[in-house]
Amino acid sequence: MSVQEYLDKHMLSRKIEDAVNAAVRAKTLDPVLFISNHMKKSVPSVITKVKARQILDSRGIPTVEVDLHTNKGVFRASVPSGASSGMYEATELRDGEKGTYLGNGVNRAVRNVNDKISEALIGMDPTLQSQIDQAMIDLDKTEKKGELGANAILAVSMAACKAGAAEKEVPLYKHIADLSGKTNLNLPVPAFTLISGGKYAGNNLPVKQIMILPIGARRFEEAVQMGSETYHHLKAIITEKYGSHGCSVGEDGGFAPSITSIREGLDLVKEAIGRTGYNEKLKIAMDVAATEFCKGKKYDLDFKSPNKSGQNFKSGEDIINMYKELCTDYPIVSIEDPFDKEDWEHVKLFSNLGICQVVGDDLLMSNPKRIERAVQESACNALLLKVNQIGTVTEAIEVVKLAKDAHWGVVISQRSGETEDAFIADLCVGLATSQIKAGAPCRGERLAKYNQLLRIEEDLGDQAVYVGEDWRLS
Numbered sequence: 001m002s003v004q005e006y007l008d009k010h011m012l013s014r015k016i017e018d019a020v021n022a023a024v025r026a027k028t029l030d031p032v033l034f035i036s037n038h039m040k041k042s043v044p045s046v047i048t049k050v051k052a053r054q055i056l057d058s059r060g061i062p063t064v065e066v067d068l069h070t071n072k073g074v075f076r077a078s079v080p081s082g083a084s085s086g087m088y089e090a091t092e093l094r095d096g097e098k099g100t101y102l103g104n105g106v107n108r109a110v111r112n113v114n115d116k117i118s119e120a121l122i123g124m125d126p127t128l129q130s131q132i133d134q135a136m137i138d139l140d141k142t143e144k145k146g147e148l149g150a151n152a153i154l155a156v157s158m159a160a161c162k163a164g165a166a167e168k169e170v171p172l173y174k175h176i177a178d179l180s181g182k183t184n185l186n187l188p189v190p191a192f193t194l195i196s197g198g199k200y201a202g203n204n205l206p207v208k209q210i211m212i213l214p215i216g217a218r219r220f221e222e223a224v225q226m227g228s229e230t231y232h233h234l235k236a237i238i239t240e241k242y243g244s245h246g247c248s249v250g251e252d253g254g255f256a257p258s259i260t261s262i263r264e265g266l267d268l269v270k271e272a273i274g275r276t277g278y279n280e281k282l283k284i285a286m287d288v289a290a291t292e293f294c295k296g297k298k299y300d301l302d303f304k305s306p307n308k309s310g311q312n313f314k315s316g317e318d319i320i321n322m323y324k325e326l327c328t329d330y331p332i333v334s335i336e337d338p339f340d341k342e343d344w345e346h347v348k349l350f351s352n353l354g355i356c357q358v359v360g361d362d363l364l365m366s367n368p369k370r371i372e373r374a375v376q377e378s379a380c381n382a383l384l385l386k387v388n389q390i391g392t393v394t395e396a397i398e399v400v401k402l403a404k405d406a407h408w409g410v411v412i413s414q415r416s417g418e419t420e421d422a423f424i425a426d427l428c429v430g431l432a433t434s435q436i437k438a439g440a441p442c443r444g445e446r447l448a449k450y451n452q453l454l455r456i457e458e459d460l461g462d463q464a465v466y467v468g469e470d471w472r473l474s
Contacts, residue, residue, distance in 0.1 A: 045070045045167040047121045047132075050156055052113035054106050057081055057417035058445040059251060062106045064151045065419070066113060068159035070126055072166060077158035077423060079151050079388055080415035083199055083251070089365040090391035091142075093149025109149035117148065117156055126163035129179050133157050133392035150391035157392040158423050172423075173456055176430025180397045187220040187457050187464060188428045189213050189471040190450060191285050191334075191411065191437040192227035194234050194272070195257070195265045196250025197304075198289050200416065204260040204304045208289035209252070210269055211437070213333065213471065216281025220457045220466045224450055226278055228441045234272035241268075251416045253440025260305065262286075266330045273331075285334035287437075290319070291362045294340035316346035320353075327355050336384060336411075337361045348379045357409055357472055359384050366390045368399055375406040382409035382472075384437070387424065400431050409472045411435040418445040422452035429456050434467045 007013045019035040028034040049069035055078060057063045065078040081092060093112070095105035120139050124132055136156065140148040165175035177185060192212050197205025212230055217223035238246045238257045246257035259265050266284065273282045293303040299319050302308035314322070316339060326332055336359035339347045351358040360380040364370045366389035374380055383403035387396050403410050410433040412424050418439070425448075428436045436453070439446035457464045467473070 040072065041169075043071060045072045045126055045163070047124050047126055047160070047163070050113055050118035050121055050159075052110040052152065052155065054110050055419070057419055058443070059417045061104050061417055062101050063417065063419065064106050064109050064113070064149075064155045066155040066159045068126070068156065068163050070163050070167070073163070075126075075159045075162040075166065076421075077155050077162060078419040078421045079155045079158070080386075080419060080421075081151070081388065081417035082386065083416045088367040088370055089144070089386075089389035090150030090154075091144045091146035092151045092388070093146070106149075106151060109152035112148045112152045113156060117152065121156070121160075125167075126160050127167050127175075129157075129161055129164055130394045132160045133394040136392070145391045150388060154388055154391050157394070158387075158421070161393045161423075171456070171459060172426040173429040176393075176397075176427055177432070179393070180401070180431055182430065182432050184432050185429055185460065185463070185465070186432050186434070187453060187460075187466045188412070188434055188436040189215055189467055190220075190223055190227060190453075191435060192231065193250075193252050193254035193437075193440040194231060194269050195259075196252065196254030197256070197259075197265065198287075198292055200252065200254070201250035201256035202248075203256045203258050204302075205256075205262070205265055206288075206293055206301045206304060207262055207265075207286055208292070209254060209287040210265050211285040211287070212269065212273065213283045213285055213435075214278070214281060215283055215333075215469055215471050216278065217466060217468060219464070220453055223466065224441065224454060226276065226282060230269075230272050230276050230278070230282065231441050233275040234268060237268055237271055237275070249440070249442065252414060252418075253442040253446050262301075262326065263329075266326065266332075270330060280331075283331050283333040285336070285357075286332060287336040287359075287361070289337050289362065290339050290343075291337065291341045294343065297343070299340075316343060316349075320346060320350050323350060324353070324355060332356055334359060334382070337363060339363075341365075344377065344379055348377055351380050352378060357382050359409070359411055361386075361413070366396075366399055368395075368402060371399060371402050375402075375408075380408075382411060382435075384411045384413050385433075386413050386415060387427070388415060393427075396427065397431065400433065409434055411437050413437040414439050414446065414449070420445055420448050422448045425449045425452035425456065429453070434471050434473060 093109040165172045195210040198208030214223035214226040298313035334357040341362040358380040359382040361384040412428040438449035
């Protein structure tokens with residue numbers, strides 16, 4: 001084949017001429033680079049390879065990372081993992097070999113990406129997120145993604161989403177907004193963890209987290225400043241009261257001083273808020289994670305104290321009265337998982353009091369069927385979304401829509417085992433959710449999310465809207 005025949009066969013003469021004309025119109029100083037990029041853009045992007053590997057999360061436990069290749073570049077994503085998994089959430093695939101990473105290896109999930117998922121997705125358009133996700137669901141053939149592993153599927157789903165954004169030459173949050181049909185982008189209120197307890201920390205505090213919400217900030221940047229300053233004031237207070245050893249931190253960066261009661265923790269946070277001078281601009285939230293200390297139909301707030309555990313059980317009614325008192329005495333505006341995941345009776349009673357936002361995490365597990373039941377029974381009024389509990393970007397978009405249609409709040413959440421991947425920051429903005437829970441303003445894997453939101457606010461410029469006082473609206 002002659003050169004001219006080759007040019008004619010692939011219509012290269014016309015394409016090259018178009019690229020040169022574009023370079024002339026742009027008056028580019030580097031025509032070769034401009035023409036190269038112009039030609040590259042003219043070729044539709046397709047997935048050419050998917051490569052997974054085992055890496056470690058923030059707890060030193062294996063997780064899945066994926067590099068998704070297209071003819072436009074390589075796009076990387078890594079998935080988080082929680083301290084526990086429920087029967088209603090997507091299945092995380094682990095190796096189970098006790099001699100390797102104590103059974104927590106993910107080489108089976110990695111092989112499923114490299115040997116099965118990659119083959120199924122090669123040639124697909126990365127902008128077609130729902131088709132990519134459905135192809136993996138069809139390949140898995142199980143209700144909870146137990147064959148391929150939700151950790152394998154989600155890593156590919158997230159990487160494909162990033163590739164789709166690159167193909168469209170838009171930021172990731174904008175691509176997610178397009179996928180979900182959203183036009184009103186906003187910056188969420190961050191729920192900064194200040195004190196860690198429950199299974200997150202080695203103290204005797206029964207609740208998992210005590211957090212602050214900077215609802216009075218004018219911009220996300222100011223919210224981060226408020227969170228950071230409060231965190232450091234709290235560190236000083238803890239040092240004064242408990243010594244420097246009280247400043248050890250839990251898995252998501254919250255301080256874990258040697259405290260034994262919820263009120264003791266709330267008093268510390270209230271004092272820290274007072275020292276900042278922000279006062280009414282900062283509100284308090286709690287993740288109780290009550291399933292951890294529910295015994296039958298009773299609640300053991302002393303479950304972490306060996307000398308007291310089992311001696312002072314509380315009924316559901318007792319717990320409701322405790323929350324009412326706490327919300328009166330402290331500026332608490334949100335409580336997550338106030339009761340056991342199957343205690344529908346008391347969570348409904350408490351939610352219907354209208355005292356504060358009631359967030360469903362263990363209650364819902366990001367499961368559409370559980371969310372539908374909670375909507376019908378008015379069991380809570382906010383969804384905590386953990387993307388690895390559902391397993392694909394498309395399904396995450398769908399459950400957020402389910403919650404928003406019910407006029408619920410939506411909190412996009414971290415996991416205890418996080419990575420440096422900041423995907424949930426873009427997800428939060430793209431889906432216009434009003435709250436993000438990414439841990440303390442401390443530790444790199446937590447700050448990756450908050451720092452990405454700072455970049456997004458800068459990128460949006462005058463169009464950036466921080467939800468602030470409207471934090472419960474979705």
